[in-house]
Amino acid sequence: MKPVRDLPIEKLRHSLLDWYDAEGRDLPWRIRPEARAAGQIADPYAVWLSEIMLQQTTVPHATPYYFKFLDRWPSVHDLAAADEDEVLAAWAGLGYYARARNLIACARAVSAAGGVFPEAEKDLLALPGIGAYTAAAIRAAAFDLPASVVDGNVERVITRLCTIPEPVKTSKPEIRQIAAEIADPGRPGDYAQAIMDLGATVCTPRKPDCAGCPWSFACAARAEGHPEAYPVKAPKVAKPHKHAVGFAVFRGETIWLRKRPSRGLLGGMLEVPSTEWRTEKWSLTRARAAAPLDVQWAKRAIISHVFTHFSLEMAMWRAEAPTGWEPDEGGWHALGDVDQLALPSLMKKAVLGAL
């Protein structure tokens, strides 16, 4: 591994920023270098919104959501005043719904404090849903303040630049230290965006474009000839596989949906009722005993979904609600509204699978 002291830090900064000035991505929440140099500043609300959306999502997937949110809630005060269910419905499809709940909580905290996002790292970290990465990204991209932004893209670039021999999980502190030492204090906002772009467009997980890379002159992984060997992979741990039976209750062209508890997985989102999600398969008798209604159930599709820590297979059963029966919780929703509801991807599959 190349020690940090051996890195040509000034040259790395200059070549990366020169490359960024010419090749950097023009993203809607960004200020381009020439505009920043002319004194234009980014909208911290827009930067924050984009960073929260991009935490687990790609730029092409997040961009339409970004525009939708800005269109519906143009300022942090608008978002703070929004109905939570409407925000969750607008978020549906972006996954990791705890982020959407934190988004609302953060907007309310900022709005209550006057609507101005704080600049200090400790004040940003005190806001719901803002961790070290997002705080650094807001400080750099919105306020052009020195901050070392380290996401998965940056981790990959640094592990290759220095041929770090351990998996990212165990080498994070070292990666952070190297990233912080290289970060350019003269143009912090542009530098943060530049290194993220380098990872996203040049130093890609597969087939990095070393010939077009502004850091190829110093890159140890390129010199070794196998840049794709970095980051070193951690031994794979198999994800648990879970089983469940979902119960879709229809009444004509409507379906009964209820709200999940506000904390935990898919918290606050709508769902079809289901059995417990467990690693053992469900027998017919046990599943029937767990059904919310004692009626004739018809088996429909089996749907699959992969979460971060486990995968799930849900057998979908359907039934027509008996005349006069009304649920104790939740309510009836028109099937034509499915796309507008706060339904996470799994539950959307469940509804469509049960039709």
Ligand code: SF4
């Ligand atoms: S030279 Fe290749 S491996 Fe090294 S940082 Fe550039 S793209 Fe990545």
